[in-house]
Amino acid sequence: MKTPQLFDLSGKTALITGSSGGLGFAMARGLAEAGATLVLNGRDQDKLKAAVRTLADEGHKVSAEAFDVTDEAAVTAAFARFDTAGAAIDILVNNAGIQFRKPLVDLAVADWRRVIETNLTSAFLIGREAAKRMIARGGGKIINIGSLTSEVARATVAPYTAAKGGIKLLTRSMAAEWAAHNIQANAIGPGYILTEMNKALIENQSFDAWVKGRTPTGRWGTPDDLIGAAVFLASPASAYVNGHILYVDGGMLAVL
Ligand code: GCO
Numbered sequence: 001m002k003t004p005q006l007f008d009l010s011g012k013t014a015l016i017t018g019s020s021g022g023l024g025f026a027m028a029r030g031l032a033e034a035g036a037t038l039v040l041n042g043r044d045q046d047k048l049k050a051a052v053r054t055l056a057d058e059g060h061k062v063s064a065e066a067f068d069v070t071d072e073a074a075v076t077a078a079f080a081r082f083d084t085a086g087a088a089i090d091i092l093v094n095n096a097g098i099q100f101r102k103p104l105v106d107l108a109v110a111d112w113r114r115v116i117e118t119n120l121t122s123a124f125l126i127g128r129e130a131a132k133r134m135i136a137r138g139g140g141k142i143i144n145i146g147s148l149t150s151e152v153a154r155a156t157v158a159p160y161t162a163a164k165g166g167i168k169l170l171t172r173s174m175a176a177e178w179a180a181h182n183i184q185a186n187a188i189g190p191g192y193i194l195t196e197m198n199k200a201l202i203e204n205q206s207f208d209a210w211v212k213g214r215t216p217t218g219r220w221g222t223p224d225d226l227i228g229a230a231v232f233l234a235s236p237a238s239a240y241v242n243g244h245i246l247y248v249d250g251g252m253l254a255v256l
Contacts, residue, residue, distance in 0.1 A: 006236050006237035007034060007236075007237050008035055008235065008236075009035040009036040009091070009231070009234060010036075012036045012037070012090040012091055013037045013038075013087055013088060013089055013091070014028070014031045014032075014037070014038055014039065014093065014234065015089045015091070015092050015093070015126075015130070016028045016039070016040060017041045017069050017093065017094055017096035017122065017126060018042060018069070019038075019040040019041055019051065019093075019095060020041075020047035020048045021042075021047060021051065021196065022195040022197065022223055023095055023145065023195060024040075024042075024093070024095040024096070025040075025051055025223070026222075026223030027093055027095065027223075027226055028040060028062075028093075029055060029058070029060070029227075030224070030226075030227030030228075030230055030231055031091065031093075031234055032055060032061070032062065033060075034231045034234070034235065036091060036234070037060075037062070038055060038063070039063055039064065039082075039087065040052060040055075040062060040064045040065075041064065041066065041067065041069070041096070042066065042096075043068065045066055048064045048066055049064070051064070052064050065078050065081070065082075069118065069122035069125070070117040070118055070121060070122050070125075075122075075125045075126055079129040079130070079133070088133065089134075089140070090141065091234045092126060092140070092141070092142045092143070093143045093230065094122065094123035094126055094127060094142070094143070094145060094167075096118060097118060097163075097197075098115060098119065098160075098197070099115075099157065099160050099197045099198075100114070100157075100159060101156045101200075102156060103155070103156055111159065112159045114159075115159035115160055115163055116159055116163050116166075118163075119160060119164065119167070120163040120164075120166040120167060120170065123144050123170055124170060127142055127170075127174060127185075130142065131178050131181075131183060135181040135183070138181075138182055139181060139182030140184075141183070141184055141233065141234050141235075141238075142171075142174055142178075142184070142186070143186055143187065143188060143230060143234060144170065144171045144174075144185070144186075144187040145187065145190065146168050146187040146188065146189040147160070147167075147189055148189060148190075148191055148192070148253060149161040149164045150165055150167055150168040150187070150189050151165075151168070151189065151253055152253070167187060168187060168189075168245050171185050171243060171245060174243075175242040175243030176243070179242045179243075184238055184239065184241060184242050185243065186233045186238065186241055186242065186243065186246065187244070187245040187246070188229045188230065188245070188246050188247075189247040189249065190221060190226055190249065191215065191221050191248060191249025191250050191253075192221060192249075192250075192252070193220065193221040193222065193225070194220045194222055194223070195223060198220075214252055215250040216255055217250030217251055218250075219250065221250060225248055226248050229248050232246075
């Protein structure tokens with residue numbers, strides 16, 4: 001296969017959860033520009049409709065499926081709709097995630113559970129439904145979105161960190177069980193990225209200075225910085241990559 005074809009997603013359909021904005025929207029646009037047909041997902045119907053309109057206006061093939069990624073019945077119903085519509089999900093990006101910053105001693109178990117369910121359990125629920133169909137069709141691509149906190153911890157974000165650490169090993173578990181079915185399950189570990197979720201940090205002068213000083217590249221990442229990793233892990237170019245977490249962090253994890 002010549003190099004351009006290695007990164008060609010033509011004829012493939014990609015479901016990206018949490019894709020009405022931020023990282024998910026940027027990765028969705030990048031996958032579409034590589035040829036993929038998109039299925040966006042999000043909680044806010046209005047934001048989702050606006051995202052579909054933006055990408056459709058850019059000439060991409062895009063639809064939306066609004067379902068709660070933490071609700072098993074909603075997830076299975078969404079995949080039943082895909083089946084009925086003859087929509088085969090070839091590429092799944094488990095991107096949906098929330099952040100909740102509070103010291104562990106003050107954390108309510110409800111808040112712990114909400115973060116774990118949204119950031120980790122959802123990847124299992126959606127990955128399971130997607131993989132059943134990928135196995136039947138001869139293969140597919142799963143990209144779970146981890147974090148620097150898949151590797152190291154920061155105070156006050158314990159449920160997020162525990163979930164993202166789980167994402168790293170859930171990805172390896174998916175590889176262990178599904179690689180034989182030609183499914184490549186990998187993860188992307190974003191560094192500190194300029195997103196709505198990090199607004200409070202970006203606007204905090206000392207945290208902003210810390211990120212710029214602690215990151216060898218000397219800057220925050222942008223959502224578009226993740227597109228290359230997403231296209232690589234969604235494409236034939238990564239056919240022999242499995243259970244890997246690719247950090248897109250400006251080098252932060254590489255240095256003390
Ligand atoms: C935080 C941030 C981080 C980043 C990202 C780093 O509060 O430290 O939200 O968790 O969002 O996950 O990789």
